Amino acid sequence: MRNRLIIGGFYFTGLVLLSFGISLIITAGLGAGPWDALFVALSYNIGLTVGSWTFIVGFILILLNGLLLKQKPDFSALITMFVIGSLVDFWLLVVFADITIAALGSRLLILLTGILSGAAGISCYLQSDFARNPIDQSMMVFHQLTGKSLSFSKTFLEVAVLIVAFFIGGPIGVGTLLVAFGIGPLIQTFYKPVTALRTKVCDSGEINKQTA
Structure with missing residues (x-):
């Protein structure tokens, strides 16, 4: 039970860091990742928030992934998309709402910080097998259906x-x-030390339990 809580902590911490990184990248205004650029474009052209489109597109991908694999859609992944979408909106609409950055150097620094935060967040989030991001699942579906490598997919x-x-x-x-x-x-780069930290924390709990 304790280890599940620890892994759950890594999962939620990862989503917080990931959403923070996504929001920094968007705020920097120097270009976002492909999926985030899509969500921003949909928000500009149709309305709703970036976080809302993160959830909506995630829901569509869950249905599509299930249809292509002829399996029951993994609706637990909606939890991940809802948390990410809600946190992205929190950062963009509350924390960074009134921030305007003109200096190119500052924007570049924010962009790089966002990329680092996003990578660290994904490394934490991947410590759990719970409710995987449907975007990542789409890669796996493409890989299974085409036989292409994960990298190509x-x-x-x-x-x-x-x-x-x-x-x-x-x-x-x-x-x-x-x-x-x-x-x-x-x-x-982040995944190995984060995994080692998670293993160390979980193992220390088992040792304390045995010696108690």
Whole structure:
């Protein structure tokens, strides 16, 4: 039970860090990742908040993933999308609502901080197998249906979404490239120490339990 709570803590901490990173990247105004650029574009063109579109698109992906695999949709993933969407709206509409940044150096710093936060958040969030992000699940579905590698599947979907976001006015720029090519290696960099920390915390609890 204790270990489940610990892993749950990593899961929620990861979503907080991820949403914070997404919001910083958007606030920097130098281009967002493909999916976030799509959500921003939908918000600009149709209405609703960025967080709302995160949830709506996530719901559509859950249905589509289930349909393509001929399986029952994993609606537990809606929890993840709801939390991420709500937190993104909190950061953008409450915390960063009145912030205007003109200096390019400051915007670049915010962008890089956002990418680091997002990568750290994903590394924490992946410590749990609960309610995986339907965007990640889409990559797995494409991989299973086509037989292509995970790397190709991820890249293909990201490029496809990027093209859609570009044509409907999403924020595409240098930040988009940094997110696309930088966040993967950063996740790999963070994942090992975060996993070691989670293992250490869980193991220490077991040791204390045995010696009590």
